[in-house]
Amino acid sequence: MLTTIYACLFYGATAIFLAGMVLRITRFARTPAPLKIPTMPAPTTKSGVAYRLLREVTVFESLFRANKWIWAFGWIFHVALAVVLIRHLRYFVQPVPSLLALMQPLGVLAGFAMVAGLAGLWGRRLIVPRIRYITGPSDHLMLALLVAIGCSGLLMKFVAHTDIVAVKTFFLGLMRFDIQPLPSDPILLVHLGLVATLMIVFPFSKLVHAAGVFFSPSRNQVDDSRERRHLAPWAAKLEADRAR
Amino acid sequence: MDAIVPGSDADRLDPLEIPTLCPGAMAASQPWGASPDHQKALGFPGELVDDWQNVAIAKMGELLEKNRALRVYLDSCVKCGACTDKCHYFLGTGDPKNMPVARQDLLRKVYRRYFTFTGKYFPGLVGAEELTKEVIDDWYSYFHQCSQCRRCSVFCPYGIDTAEISMAGREILDAIGKGQKYCNEIIGKVHTIGNNLGLNKNALRSTLEGLEEDIEDDIGVPVKLPLDVKGADILLVTPSADFFAEPHVDGLIGYAKVFHAAGASWTISSYASEAANFGMFIGSYEQMRLISLRIREAALDLGVKRIVFGECGHAWRVAYSFLNTLAGPFDFLDQRYPIPQHICEYTWDLIQKGALEFDKSKNDHIRLTYHDSCNVARATRMGDQPGGQFEIPRAILKTVCNHYFDMAQDTIRDQTFCCGGGGGLLTDELMDIRKKGASPRMKALKTVAEDHGVTHMAAICAICKTQFAKVMPDWGFERDSILSVHQLVSNAIILQKPKQENDDDR
Numbered sequence A: 001m002l003t004t005i006y007a008c009l010f011y012g013a014t015a016i017f018l019a020g021m022v023l024r025i026t027r028f029a030r031t032p033a034p035l036k037i038p039t040m041p042a043p044t045t046k047s048g049v050a051y052r053l054l055r056e057v058t059v060f061e062s063l064f065r066a067n068k069w070i071w072a073f074g075w076i077f078h079v080a081l082a083v084v085l086i087r088h089l090r091y092f093v094q095p096v097p098s099l100l101a102l103m104q105p106l107g108v109l110a111g112f113a114m115v116a117g118l119a120g121l122w123g124r125r126l127i128v129p130r131i132r133y134i135t136g137p138s139d140h141l142m143l144a145l146l147v148a149i150g151c152s153g154l155l156m157k158f159v160a161h162t163d164i165v166a167v168k169t170f171f172l173g174l175m176r177f178d179i180q181p182l183p184s185d186p187i188l189l190v191h192l193g194l195v196a197t198l199m200i201v202f203p204f205s206k207l208v209h210a211a212g213v214f215f216s217p218s219r220n221q222v223d224d225s226r227e228r229r230h231l232a233p234w235a236a237k238l239e240a241d242r243a244r
Numbered sequence B: 001m002d003a004i005v006p007g008s009d010a011d012r013l014d015p016l017e018i019p020t021l022c023p024g025a026m027a028a029s030q031p032w033g034a035s036p037d038h039q040k041a042l043g044f045p046g047e048l049v050d051d052w053q054n055v056a057i058a059k060m061g062e063l064l065e066k067n068r069a070l071r072v073y074l075d076s077c078v079k080c081g082a083c084t085d086k087c088h089y090f091l092g093t094g095d096p097k098n099m100p101v102a103r104q105d106l107l108r109k110v111y112r113r114y115f116t117f118t119g120k121y122f123p124g125l126v127g128a129e130e131l132t133k134e135v136i137d138d139w140y141s142y143f144h145q146c147s148q149c150r151r152c153s154v155f156c157p158y159g160i161d162t163a164e165i166s167m168a169g170r171e172i173l174d175a176i177g178k179g180q181k182y183c184n185e186i187i188g189k190v191h192t193i194g195n196n197l198g199l200n201k202n203a204l205r206s207t208l209e210g211l212e213e214d215i216e217d218d219i220g221v222p223v224k225l226p227l228d229v230k231g232a233d234i235l236l237v238t239p240s241a242d243f244f245a246e247p248h249v250d251g252l253i254g255y256a257k258v259f260h261a262a263g264a265s266w267t268i269s270s271y272a273s274e275a276a277n278f279g280m281f282i283g284s285y286e287q288m289r290l291i292s293l294r295i296r297e298a299a300l301d302l303g304v305k306r307i308v309f310g311e312c313g314h315a316w317r318v319a320y321s322f323l324n325t326l327a328g329p330f331d332f333l334d335q336r337y338p339i340p341q342h343i344c345e346y347t348w349d350l351i352q353k354g355a356l357e358f359d360k361s362k363n364d365h366i367r368l369t370y371h372d373s374c375n376v377a378r379a380t381r382m383g384d385q386p387g388g389q390f391e392i393p394r395a396i397l398k399t400v401c402n403h404y405f406d407m408a409q410d411t412i413r414d415q416t417f418c419c420g421g422g423g424g425l426l427t428d429e430l431m432d433i434r435k436k437g438a439s440p441r442m443k444a445l446k447t448v449a450e451d452h453g454v455t456h457m458a459a460i461c462a463i464c465k466t467q468f469a470k471v472m473p474d475w476g477f478e479r480d481s482i483l484s485v486h487q488l489v490s491n492a493i494i495l496q497k498p499k500q501e502n503d504d505d506r
């Protein structure tokens, strides 16, 4: 029974996550950017832009210039999240590549770092009046959700262990549409329930920032407006009335 | 106690000082509304339409389809707070709605309510709100407290540019009949007369002739300011402020002297006698395009080979970043030169070639700093290297002036502060917000004045110059401490007394 519910939950959550993100991203991609608006100074080549985006995504360059505290907490949170997620791949691949096996100890650290980073960000939301002013209920809920996922994971790791092998069998089974029993430890169920929630809300929340950063015209445009004429399709139609 | 003691660290002004929040402090600051005539001249409804709510939402939907920036920016903000202390209007007023993210939220809350799933079904959770009269009122106040300077966009991890949001906001306001007098009246003048000031061809001609006489009286060299000369090589497009007011006009004289020294064949056009393009301020692609097309027309009619822009901040943005899009392609111009070119690029080229001679000591009474105009700094380039927009004007100034000092690093270049009067705010009824918005720049200036005895500040933007002439006296500077870059060039340049002119400047 539990197993069936969670199997359905994860199929549903995956479908919503994927469909939602594809919809979002195609919307972003289809909407034209009528004018050249890179924040200058901007790279003058495509590879320069790729490098600019790479810096934004990996070291949060602009954020670093803006505010060292937000940068520190935010960067720690995201890097730790990335490590945790990569580490989680072991539930989905068989056999586990040796590199993935090697980074397992690092992963434990990452679990704590992730929660610590989130706590720092949350603290600022509560303490700094400017940030409290712009914080809404959904911003707190998002942090609560991630903290709860992190804490439940850490609990499993250090306090109430679960049968990892069975968890893996369940997820490998899901991927082959061959449903296997899921252990019924309450913390695992909480962890997985929250993860499914995260996947469902992802495309409909501010979490689309993960995709948005790549579509932001102020960051992804090349500074070449004098050399190359940039014209949106709807703007090209206006030119029909042009005498010369 | 309030006096500033030079050299004492405790009393040093900090341009980046974060104020305490004063909610609602600037809610009442609104520009005058456009009259029905000014509205209709631009194709906007004369007054608030009956079903304004539907019209506004429909307009927002249209913009979301047409402008990727708007959609991505409205969706992607994570409320991280990095931008909250970056806007000069927030620093100057403490009004939280002048924090860039909060300014965006004024539009975002309505976007969420009408265009997103979460906003429709869980409005309280994500701060979605109905479009009400109060919201429109807030839009009118706070989208006219954004000078579209893009400082926030530099620091946002996703480059979210609040300028795009306030432009969209103003476009929606225009669409429901709530336009702003200052911008819309001026745009009307450009359409009918050719420039923001409403100077007609005859007035322009006599102004230019008067300037020619002044220059000749002054230095004994017949420097010309040609108007509507067919077959000239260069069309100069400059803000109309250059035609009459100090210190702008001294900049124009500077361009003329540089052209003269280079032996260039150039002309001003009475049809496109305006570099400024207020279509950008109201966010209207269509208006911006119509104004830009005048420049194309003038270039074709006069048969010029090159287009050079005078000193104007947002004009250089429209020219550098948008002109090719709005009025290109310019395949009829000489492709060996940048199209269009900035007057600073033009002058710097000549300096590098050794084609200009200067007597720097003519500027020795001046201890100078330079204000990077926001639109030039963060929305354009000069030269062929990124950052040329910072280096080239400074290089020119250091060539013509012995005493040059930069203001604090975190207030210049791409972190520069707006003068406080940009984005269509340069109108008297907004003087309060203008003065408050100027305070970060003024504090940085005050500091460099104390440290290095700086007496003057140069800028390459007509709006900056006008604004600073108004606010600098409040900070203990003379009205005329704000200078055009080409005014300093004009002071120092050595022109040969009547003789054969040099060759081409190529």
Ligand code: HEM
Residues within 6 Å of the ligand: A056, A057, A058, A060, A063, A070, A073, A074, A075, A077, A078, A121, A122, A139, A142, A143, A146, A207, A209, A210, A211, A213, B078, B079, B080, B157
């Ligand atoms: C391309 C990938 C991503 C990039 C470049 C990115 C970047 C950023 C940046 C720069 C911030 C602002 C600083 C901060 O508050 O931490 C941020 C905030 C945030 N990110 Fe990401 N992110 C990415 C992916 C993700 C993913 C996959 C998640 C979630 C599972 C996530 C969750 C969050 C949350 C919750 C915040 C807000 C933190 C707060 O409330 O203060 N991000 N992200």
Ligand code: HEM
Residues within 6 Å of the ligand: A081, A084, A087, A088, A091, A107, A108, A110, A111, A112, A114, A146, A149, A150, A151, A152, A153, A154, A155, A156, A157, A158, A161, A162, A164, A167, A171, A191, A192, A195
């Ligand atoms: C379907 C997806 C997921 C499954 C099956 C899963 C399962 C697990 C399991 C079984 C553990 C315990 C590890 C152990 O005892 O050694 C764990 C730990 C953890 N999980 Fe997840 N999890 C999933 C998704 C996520 C997500 C999306 C996040 C973060 C947003 C996350 C964050 C954590 C953390 C921080 C820990 C503790 C540190 C660690 O062991 O890496 N999990 N997870």
Ligand code: SF4
Residues within 6 Å of the ligand: B086, B087, B088, B089, B098, B099, B100, B103, B145, B146, B147, B148, B149, B150, B151, B152, B153, B161, B162, B163, B418
């Ligand atoms: S664009 Fe400039 S004026 Fe507008 S919100 Fe950003 S920093 Fe403030």
Ligand code: SF4
Residues within 6 Å of the ligand: B076, B077, B078, B079, B080, B081, B082, B083, B084, B100, B101, B155, B156, B157, B158, B159, B160
């Ligand atoms: S810096 Fe960007 S993402 Fe952060 S609150 Fe400001 S607009 Fe939003």
